[in-house]
Amino acid sequence: MTFSEEKYSDEPTRVQQLVKDFFSDQSGADVGADGLPVTLALGADAKDDCAVYDIGAPVTLVVGSDYIRGPKFILYEMGLLSNFDIGYYLAAANISDVAAMGATPIGLLSVIRYPHELDDAGFQDVVAGVHQACTDFGTLNVGGDIGNAERLILSGTALGICPPGKTLKRSGARPGDLLCVTGTCGLLGAAVAYFPKRDSFTHTLPADVEKELLDSWRKPRARVAEGRVLAQKSFATSCQDTSDGLKATIEQIMHASGVGFRIDERNVPVAPAVRMVAELMKVEPLALTMSASSDFQLTFTVAPDDVSACRAEFTDLGLDFHVIGEATEERGARGLDGERSRPLPGVAWKHQKSDISLLASEPSDP
Amino acid sequence: MTFSEEKYSDEPTRVQQLVKDFFSDQSGADVGADGLPVTLALGADAKDDCAVYDIGAPVTLVVGSDYIRGPKFILYEMGLLSNFDIGYYLAAANISDVAAMGATPIGLLSVIRYPHELDDAGFQDVVAGVHQACTDFGTLNVGGDIGNAERLILSGTALGICPPGKTLKRSGARPGDLLCVTGTCGLLGAAVAYFPKRDSFTHTLPADVEKELLDSWRKPRARVAEGRVLAQKSFATSCQDTSDGLKATIEQIMHASGVGFRIDERNVPVAPAVRMVAELMKVEPLALTMSASSDFQLTFTVAPDDVSACRAEFTDLGLDFHVIGEATEERGARGLDGERSRPLPGVAWKHQKSDISLLASEPSDP
Numbered sequence: 221m222t223f224s225e226e227k228y229s230d231e232p233t234r235v236q237q238l239v240k241d242f243f244s245d246q247s248g249a250d251v252g253a254d255g256l257p258v259t260l261a262l263g264a265d266a267k268d269d270c271a272v273y274d275i276g277a278p279v280t281l282v283v284g285s286d287y288i289r290g291p292k293f294i295l296y297e298m299g300l301l302s303n304f305d306i307g308y309y310l311a312a313a314n315i316s317d318v319a320a321m322g323a324t325p326i327g328l329l330s331v332i333r334y335p336h337e338l339d340d341a342g343f344q345d346v347v348a349g350v351h352q353a354c355t356d357f358g359t360l361n362v363g364g365d366i367g368n369a370e371r372l373i374l375s376g377t378a379l380g381i382c383p384p385g386k387t388l389k390r391s392g393a394r395p396g397d398l399l400c401v402t403g404t405c406g407l408l409g410a411a412v413a414y415f416p417k418r419d420s421f422t423h424t425l426p427a428d429v430e431k432e433l434l435d436s437w438r439k440p441r442a443r444v445a446e447g448r449v450l451a452q453k454s455f456a457t458s459c460q461d462t463s464d465g466l467k468a469t470i471e472q473i474m475h476a477s478g479v480g481f482r483i484d485e486r487n488v489p490v491a492p493a494v495r496m497v498a499e500l501m502k503v504e505p506l507a508l509t510m511s512a513s514s515d516f517q518l519t520f521t522v523a524p525d526d527v528s529a530c531r532a533e534f535t536d537l538g539l540d541f542h543v544i545g546e547a548t549e550e551r552g553a554r555g556l557d558g559e560r561s562r563p564l565p566g567v568a569w570k571h572q573k574s575d576i577s578l579l580a581s582e583p584s585d586p
Numbered sequence: 587m588t589f590s591e592e593k594y595s596d597e598p599t600r601v602q603q604l605v606k607d608f609f610s611d612q613s614g615a616d617v618g619a620d621g622l623p624v625t626l627a628l629g630a631d632a633k634d635d636c637a638v639y640d641i642g643a644p645v646t647l648v649v650g651s652d653y654i655r656g657p658k659f660i661l662y663e664m665g666l667l668s669n670f671d672i673g674y675y676l677a678a679a680n681i682s683d684v685a686a687m688g689a690t691p692i693g694l695l696s697v698i699r700y701p702h703e704l705d706d707a708g709f710q711d712v713v714a715g716v717h718q719a720c721t722d723f724g725t726l727n728v729g730g731d732i733g734n735a736e737r738l739i740l741s742g743t744a745l746g747i748c749p750p751g752k753t754l755k756r757s758g759a760r761p762g763d764l765l766c767v768t769g770t771c772g773l774l775g776a777a778v779a780y781f782p783k784r785d786s787f788t789h790t791l792p793a794d795v796e797k798e799l800l801d802s803w804r805k806p807r808a809r810v811a812e813g814r815v816l817a818q819k820s821f822a823t824s825c826q827d828t829s830d831g832l833k834a835t836i837e838q839i840m841h842a843s844g845v846g847f848r849i850d851e852r853n854v855p856v857a858p859a860v861r862m863v864a865e866l867m868k869v870e871p872l873a874l875t876m877s878a879s880s881d882f883q884l885t886f887t888v889a890p891d892d893v894s895a896c897r898a899e900f901t902d903l904g905l906d907f908h909v910i911g912e913a914t915e916e917r918g919a920r921g922l923d924g925e926r927s928r929p930l931p932g933v934a935w936k937h938q939k940s941d942i943s944l945l946a947s948e949p950s951d952p
Contacts, residue, residue: 246726246728249726251692251693251725251726258645258692258747260692260693260726260728263693263726263728263729264726264727264728264729264730271693271695271728271729273692273693273745275641275642275645275647275747276641276642276644276645278642279624279641279642281641281647283649283693283695283743283745284695284729285695285696285697285729285730285731285741285743286731287697287699287731287733287735287739287741289735292735292736326617326624326626326639327617327626327629327637327639327649329637329649329650329651329743330651331651331653331697331741333653359617360612360615360617360626360629360630361630362612362626362629362630362637363629363630363637363650363651364630364651365651365652365653365741367653369653369655369658370658373653373739373741375651375653375697375731375739375741377649377651377695377743379639379649381624381641
C-alpha cells in the first residue's frame with residue numbers, strides 16, 4: 221500500500237497544491253533589516269504549527285494563528301458551552317500551538333468580532349474566557365482586534381519564545397523512536413458525538429460523566445509545561461498537538477518525518493467516558509479515541525535511550541505520558557492489536573468532509 | 587466644551603469600559619522565561635496599533651492583528667473588487683499597523699477561511715493577493731490558518747521589528763508640534779459613497795476618475811518607508827495610520843497624547859476625485875476627505891524644529907507629507923477655515939453606527 225497525502229487529507233492537500241508556489245523557499249530566509257539580524261527559521265513551507273524566527277541571540281520567536289469555529293461549535297449552539305467557554309477555548313487552542321513547538325507563551329492577540337445580538341455581558345464573557353485561559357497558561361492577552369461583524373468571529377495569534385535551536389518540529393522522528401502522547405484523547409470528540417444525539421441513545425450517561433465530557437470543552441489544557449520539558453531537555457525528536465485528533469496527528473508527524481508508525485493499540489489510553497460514548501454509538505472505543513477531537517494533548521517521539529530520563533523529568537513535574545508505538549522505516553501507520561496488524565482505526569479530521577458520525581459507516585483506511 | 591471619549595467613539599468606548607480590567611498594567615511587564623529577557627513594552631493597555639516586545643538587544647518586536655470585512659465590503663459585493671483585491675487589502679491593512687509603529691515588517695500570518703461556494707480559482711486569488719501585497723511591502727506571508735467556514739473570513743497578524751526605543755506611539759504629541767499627513771485621504775470612502783449610488787447621481791464620473799476611486803481599494807499602500815524614516819530618525823513625536831479616516835485618527839492621537847489640534851483646513855490635501863464625489867453628494871469636499879476611509883496614510887506630529895530635516899529626508903526618498911495643523915494645550919480638535927473656527931467636519935469611523943451617508947444629514951460635533 222502506497223502512502224499518499226491525498227488519502228488522509230483532502231482539503232488541506234487541495235489547499236497546498238493551490239498555493240504552494242506562494243510559500244516556497246521561505247525557511248532560512250534573512251528577513252532582517254537595518255542591521256537587525258532576523259532569520260525566518262521556519263516559514264509556511266515548513267508546514268508546522270507555527271512560524272519560527274531567530275531574532276538575534278538568545279531568543280527564538282514562535283508565532284502561530286488559529287481561527288476558532290467557536291459560535292459554530294455544536295455544543296455552543298445547543299447552549300451547553302457559554303461565551304466564556306469559547307473565549308477560553310480560543311486562547312487554549314492558540315497557546316497549544318506554541319506549546320507544541322516547545323515554546324513558552326509570551327502573549328496572545330485575540331480577534332473578537334461580534335454581532336449586535338451579543339449583549340454586553342455576553343461579549344464581556346468571551347473576553348473574560350480569553351483572559352482566564354491566558355492567566356491559566358501563564359501569559360497575557362496583549363491586544364488584537366475587537367469590533368462588530370455580522371456574527372461572532374474568533375481568531376487568535378499566540379507568540380512564544382524558545383532558546384535558539386530548541387523548537388520542536390513535526391519532522392524529526394526517526395525509525396526506532398518511541399511514539400508518545402501526554403494523555404487520553406477523544407473526549408472532545410466523544411462529547412460532540414454524545415450530546416446532540418443524547419435522547420436517541422438507549423440510555424443517558426451518569427451526570428458526572430456528562431460533566432467530564434463538557435469540561436473537556438470548557439477547560440481544554442494547552443500542554444505548555446510538557447512542551448517546555450520536551451524542548452529544553454531535547455527529549456523529543458518530533459512533536460505536534462492533537463488538535464485534529466490523535467490519528468490525524470500521527471499521520472501528520474509520519475508524513476513530515478518520512479517514517480511510518482506501528483501503534484500498540486493496547487497501550488493507547490482510552491478514557492472511561494470515551495468508552496461509554498463508544499458503547500452507546502456501537503463503535504470501537506479506540507476508534508473514537510483516535511478520531512477528530514481537539515484535546516490539545518502533545519504527541520511526540522523520543523529516542524528509546526531517552527525515554528527513562530524523559531519519564532523522570534515528567535514525574536518530577538507531576539506530568540505524565542504514554543508510550544503508544546514506534547516509528548518504522550516502512551511508511552504508513554498500522555495498529556497492532558496483539559498479533560493482528562490493521563489500518564489505524566478512527567476518522568482523521570479532514571476539515572470539510574469528516575464527521576464523527578462517519579465512524580459508524582466508513583471504516584478508515586490509510 | 588468638554589472633550590469626552592464617548593462623543594467621538596461609541597462602540598470602542600463601550601468595549602473599553604467592559605474589558606479594561608482585563609488589560610490593565612500590561613505595559614512594562616517582564617514576560618521572559620528561562621533566562622530569556624523579554625519585556626512587553628506596550629500591551630493592550632497602551633491602546634496603540636500593535637503590541638511591542640523588547641526581546642533582548644538589539645531588536646524590538648511589533649505585532650498587531652486586524653480582522654478584515656473583505657467579503658462584506660460593499661464594492662466586493664457589487665463585483666467591483668475581486669478576491670485578489672480583498673486578499674491584497676488584508677495584507678496591506680495589517681502591514682499598515684506595523685508601518686504606523688515605525689517598524690519594518692518581517693512577516694504576515696493570514697487567516698483565510700472560505701466557504702464551499704468559493705471555487706479553487708477564487709481561493710487561489712485571495713492568497714495571490716495576500717502574496718502580492720507582502721511582496722510589494724517587502725515581507726513574507728509566513729503562515730496562518732487556512733480552512734473552511736460558513737463564509738469567507740479574513741484576518742491577519744503582522745510582525746515588524748524596530749531598533750529599541752524607536753517605535754512610534756500615538757501618545758507623544760506635545761503642544762506646538764505640527765500635525766502632518768503623508769497624502770490625500772478620503773478616496774476609499776468616496777468610492778464607497780459613489781459606486782452604490784452611481785446611477786442616482788445627476789451624472790457619472792469620467793472613466794479615469796472611477797478607476798482612481800477603485801484603485802484606492804485595489805492597491806492600498808502601507809506607508810512602510812515613511813514610518814521607518816519617522817521612527818529611525820526620531821522625527822515623529824506621535825504617529826497613527828488613517829485606517830479609520832483622518833478625523834478619527836486626529837481625534838485618537840489627540841486623546842492618546844492629551845493635547846488638542848487646530849487644523850488649517852486650507853492645507854488639508856483634497857484629491858480631485860474626492861472633490862468630484864462630494865459635489866455629486868452635495869457635501870463639503872473636506873468633510874468627505876476627513877470621514878471614514880481606510881487610506882492607510884500616516885498621520886504624525888513633528889516638533890517645529892524638525893520639520894525641515896524631516897522634509898529633506900522624505901524628499902530624498904521620493905516621499906511626501908503635508909503639514910495640516912498644530913497641537914494645542916486646549917483639548918478638542920477644531921478646524922480653522924481662514925478666521926472661522928469650527929468643529930472638524932466629517933464623520934469619524936464609529937464601527938457600529940457610522941455611515942458615510944450620515945455626512946449629508948448629521949453634522950459632526952466633537
